[in-house]
Amino acid sequence: PLISSKAMLEEATAGGYAIAAFNVHNLETLDAVMKAAWEEQAPVILQTTPGTCKHAGIKYLVAMATAAAETFPLPVALHLDHGDSADLAYRCIDGGYSSVMVDGSHLAFEENIALVKAVVDYARERGVQVEAELGRIGGVEDDLTVNDSEAAFTDPEKAREYAERTGIDSLAIAIGTAHGMYKGEPTIDFDRLGKIREQMAIPLVLHGCSGLPDGMVRRAIAMGICKINIATELKIAFAAELRAYLEAHPEETDPRKYLKRAHSSVKDLARVKIRLAGANGKA
Ligand code: 13P
Ligand code: ZN
Ligand code: NA
Numbered sequence: 382p383l384i385s386s387k388a389m390l391e392e393a394t395a396g397g398y399a400i401a402a403f404n405v406h407n408l409e410t411l412d413a414v415m416k417a418a419w420e421e422q423a424p425v426i427l428q429t430t431p432g433t434c435k436h437a438g439i440k441y442l443v444a445m446a447t448a449a450a451e452t453f454p455l456p457v458a459l460h461l462d463h464g465d466s467a468d469l470a471y472r473c474i475d476g477g478y479s480s481v482m483v484d485g486s487h488l489a490f491e492e493n494i495a496l497v498k499a500v501v502d503y504a505r506e507r508g509v510q511v512e513a514e515l516g517r518i519g520g521v522e523d524d525l526t527v528n529d530s531e532a533a534f535t536d537p538e539k540a541r542e543y544a545e546r547t548g549i550d551s552l553a554i555a556i557g558t559a560h561g562m563y564k565g566e567p568t569i570d571f572d573r574l575g576k577i578r579e580q581m582a583i584p585l586v587l588h589g590c591s592g593l594p595d596g597m598v599r600r601a602i603a604m605g606i607c608k609i610n611i612a613t614e615l616k617i618a619f620a621a622e623l624r625a626y627l628e629a630h631p632e633e634t635d636p637r638k639y640l641k642r643a644h645s646s647v648k649d650l651a652r653v654k655i656r657l658a659g660a661n662g663k664a
Contacts, residue, residue, distance in 0.1 A: 383443075383450055386458035386480040386608075387510040387550050389424045390584035393607040398659030399587075402426035403651055404462060404612035406433050408445060409644045410619060415449040415457070417651035423660040424456035426480065426608065431465050432523040434473065443477035455664045460512070462610070463525055470500045474509050482553065484525075486514040490539065497547040505548070512608075515543045516555030518588045522612060525560070532559070534573060541580035551584040551608065552577075556601075558589035561613050569597050571604060578605040586610065590654075591617075598657055611654050615647050622646040 386400070393400050405411040405427050418425035427446050434442065443459060450457040460480035461473045470481045483500040485493035497513040504511045519532030535554040544552055554577055557569040577585065587606045590598060591613035598609060623643040626633070633639050655661055 383446055383459050383477065383479040384456055385508055385510045386426055386460060389426070389456050389458060390510075390551055390607050393424075393660070393663075394584050394605065396663065397603070398663060399602045399607050399609050400424055400426055400660055401651070401654045401658040402428050402460060402462075402586075402608050402610050403615060403654075404428050404430060404433070404610070406616075407437060409640050410615065410647055411442075411445050411449060413644045413647035414615075414651045415453050415455075417648045417655060418455055418457070418664070419453040420648075421652055421655045421661040422455070422664040423655045423658075423662070424664050425655070425660075426458045426460050428460040428462040428482075428610070430462050430523040430525075430612075431469055434461070434469065439473060439476040439478075447477065458510075462612075463522060464500075465525075467496060467500050467503075470511075471503055474504055474507055478509065480510045480512070482512040482514070484514050484553075486517045486553075486555075487527075487531075490543075494543060494546050497549060501548045510550040511548075512551040512553055512586055513543075513547060513549045514553035514555070514588075515540050518553065518555045518559060520560030520589055522560035522588075527560075534570060535577060537573065537576035537580045540577050544581050544583055549583065551586050552581070553586040553588055556587075558587060558593060560589045560591075562592040562617075566594060567592075567597070569593075569601070571600060574601060574604050574606070584608060591615075595657055602659065609654070609658055611651075614654075615650060618646040618650045619643045 446459040516535030
């Protein structure tokens with residue numbers, strides 16, 4: 382069965398490693414991530430954006446993730462990524478998601494707290510873990526676009542108040558990472574990460590890990606990050622292999638054939654990221 386990511390993330394925090402959380406979109410990407418986790422014997426988080434919930438449907442996504450967790454007996458959580466309303470979070474929880482993020486980072490502080498607290502109250506009774514965001518992570522993630530002038534770093538003291546008043550299980554922090562690939566090397570405010578860590582004991586989540594140099598990811602994990610989110614790099618790998626295959630085999634119409642290399646490129650990359658997180662062998 383799918384399990385809440387709470388224990389997974391707390392163990393990772395205590396163990397000084399991170400769980401790799403991958404955005405998946407369909408059977409092939411979900412299966413590729415699961416096979417990567419199985420080969421690495423790693424706990425794993427499968428996550429879907431609101432756009433993917435709409436595209437594939439919550440029922441299909443829960444059924445596929447549940448089947449995957451039965452086929453590959455590992456700690457597996459299904460997580461809503463950047464949930465854009467309490468209503469969607471409730472529908473995911475009712476539908477069988479074991480973890481949700483509700484993203485009120487665009488709201489004023491008090492409104493953000495009110496939104497998130499309502500979801501925490503609902504989720505807690507149902508054994509589901511809740512992630513939320515304070516500050517604003519820049520970049521483009523599906524339907525969510527945050528430009529440079531809107532992006533804002535997480536205030537460490539506000540973060541503590543936010544965590545206490547909402548009762549969240551984990552916090553997504555803004556320290557300079559961004560969704561999508563980077564133009565040049567990003568500047569990450571590691572001092573801020575240190576200050577946030579001093580303020581609270583709950584698991585901390587790093588979004589925007591595609592394109593982030595390995596050394597920065599490792600340093601963030603060493604400083605207390607216990608979940609790394611990866612979306613864009615997997616999408617690029619899948620699309621690149623699919624495009625190359627179809628260009629080389631314009632006559633091929635069998636999806637089992639033309640998706641094969643796209644599938645294995647996602648699996649290979651997911652294995653690399655799991656090892657980068659240090660989650661290999663932790664299942
Ligand atoms: P990337 O697309 O940069 O990997 O960010 C993923 C993410 O943060 C998903 O929430
Ligand atoms: Zn994100
Ligand atoms: Na990124």
